[in-house]
Amino acid sequence: MPTYDFRCAQCGHKFTVLVSISDKDKVTCPNCAGKKVEQLFTGCAVRTGGGGGCDMPTTGGGFGGG
Ligand SMILES: [Zn+2]
Structure with a gap:
């Protein structure tokens, strides 16, 4: 089960x-x-203006071509 980070808007x-x-x-x-x-x-x-290095959830999958 994955963990998620939260922040309380009240405190x-x-x-x-x-x-x-x-x-x-x-x-x-x-x-x-x-x-x-x-x-x-x-x-x-x-991040704005960033890019690269993230494992984005792509449909189809399959990096590289080997
Ligand atoms: Zn709180």
Whole structure:
């Protein structure tokens, strides 16, 4: 099961939760029990003016050609 990083919009607490995708919207803040949390995209974050090096979810798959 993947982990997701969240940040609470109420207290600003950052936390990581181990949940399935379908349960992501049920995540609450462990600090203040706030339900208004926003997901953080770490690691391979989408940056403006960036590019390269990310494992983007491509349809079809298949890197290289060998
Ligand atoms: Zn909170």
